Amino acid sequence: MQRKSVSEILGIEKPVIQGPLSWLTDARLVAAVSNAGGMGILGPNAGLTAETAATTPEETAEKLRAEIRKTKALTEKPFGVNLIPTPENDVWTPPILKVIKEEGVHAVVYTGYGEGAIIPALFDELKQAGIKIIYRDINPTPANTRLAESAGADVIVATGFDEGGTLPAVALGTFSIVPMIADAVKNVPVLAAGGITDSRTARAAHALGAGGVFAGSVFISTTESRVPQSVKDKIIAADGLDMQLFRTLPDYYRALPGKFADRLVSMDKAGASKDEIGQAMGGLRGLRIGMLEGNSDEGYISLGTGIGSIHNVKSVAEVVNELNV
Numbered sequence: 577m578q579r580k581s582v583s584e585i586l587g588i589e590k591p592v593i594q595g596p597l598s599w600l601t602d603a604r605l606v607a608a609v610s611n612a613g614g615m616g617i618l619g620p621n622a623g624l625t626a627e628t629a630a631t632t633p634e635e636t637a638e639k640l641r642a643e644i645r646k647t648k649a650l651t652e653k654p655f656g657v658n659l660i661p662t663p664e665n666d667v668w669t670p671p672i673l674k675v676i677k678e679e680g681v682h683a684v685v686y687t688g689y690g691e692g693a694i695i696p697a698l699f700d701e702l703k704q705a706g707i708k709i710i711y712r713d714i715n716p717t718p719a720n721t722r723l724a725e726s727a728g729a730d731v732i733v734a735t736g737f738d739e740g741g742t743l744p745a746v747a748l749g750t751f752s753i754v755p756m757i758a759d760a761v762k763n764v765p766v767l768a769a770g771g772i773t774d775s776r777t778a779r780a781a782h783a784l785g786a787g788g789v790f791a792g793s794v795f796i797s798t799t800e801s802r803v804p805q806s807v808k809d810k811i812i813a814a815d816g817l818d819m820q821l822f823r824t825l826p827d828y829y830r831a832l833p834g835k836f837a838d839r840l841v842s843m844d845k846a847g848a849s850k851d852e853i854g855q856a857m858g859g860l861r862g863l864r865i866g867m868l869e870g871n872s873d874e875g876y877i878s879l880g881t882g883i884g885s886i887h888n889v890k891s892v893a894e895v896v897n898e899l900n901v
């Protein structure tokens with residue numbers, strides 16, 4: 577049987593997906609990706625700032641509804657929302673699920689951490705609502721890929737250690753993980769993630785067996801991205817050699833040098849535990865301060881190792897076209 581393509585499954589023209597980016601997405605970025613023929617994804621705290629951030633799960637879902645409506649006002653094309661379900665005491669997913677069903681959102685990026693996060697009842701609920709499931713495990717393996725596929729995932733993301741954001745527990749680069757996951761799936765296509773920033777890396781992803789690309793860092797550098805110009809300038813000036821890797825919760829992270837990030841790296845070198853570093857890192861608050869507020873004294877700038885191929889700020893449409901190889 578001929579496998580359906582990513583574009584056919586998701587109802588888009590170009591198999592280029594903008595991965596969810598905590599704090600950094602908004603209606604403008606997501607609509608721009610979808611209008612360019614790819615698929616934009618609203619991530620956690622989309623469109624929000626420290627002042628407007630929600631505190632309760634219900635309020636979070638309603639703020640997401642507002643950003644979904646803004647996105648719908650800017651595009652008629654399909655777009656998605658990030659879900660990060662947990663096996664126990666998950667107070668966040670139910671209200672978000674209710675909102676995305678009511679708003680007719682086309683797809684979710686279902687981010688899982690471990691096989692317990694693959695919840696068959698949730699897959700069923702999404703499928704019954706006609707919502708496409710792009711499954712992205714933080715630690716992709718053949719076993720969790722097969723489990724997600726049999727639970728009903730429509731597309732699988734194979735993320736390599738080259739990526740930005742929360743890193744996999746095992747340091748397998750994109751070149752190693754993509755063919756492994758492409759061989760593990762039976763009938764669904766695979767998207768490659770981690771280090772894809774230009775047409776060369778996108779072509780390599782297809783050569784490795786991917787049916788499309790899933791990128792984060794390069795979209796942070798675009799005209800439509802809401803990060804301040806100072807952060808875009810830093811991305812353009814830096815390359816993968818600048819990125820500092822450190823242990824933290826759940827496993828690893830990497831950041832550009834800066835007062836805050838340097839402290840975390842020093843703690844790691846001095847032998848601090850992952851818990852201690854995780855506590856000092858303060859979760860995603862540091863990402864908001866470093867990347868949305870542009871303050872690397874009190875926050876960090878997380879990016880993938882492929883940033884060396886980003887040489888100027890481009891429009892989202894230029895990036896989507898370049899990654900559509």
Ligand SMILES: Cc1cc2nc3c(=O)[nH]c(=O)nc-3n(C[C@H](O)[C@H](O)[C@H](O)COP(=O)(O)O)c2cc1C
Pocket residue numbers: 594595596597598600619620658685687712735738739740741742769770771772790791792793794863867878879880881882
């Ligand atoms: C700053 C930042 C925040 C991210 N936040 C999320 C998130 O909230 N949920 C998620 O599933 N992935 C998140 N990611 C991962 C991206 O969706 C994507 O998988 C990754 O950026 C791909 O690697 P690249 O940066 O080399 O393109 C984040 C990545 C970055 C750089």
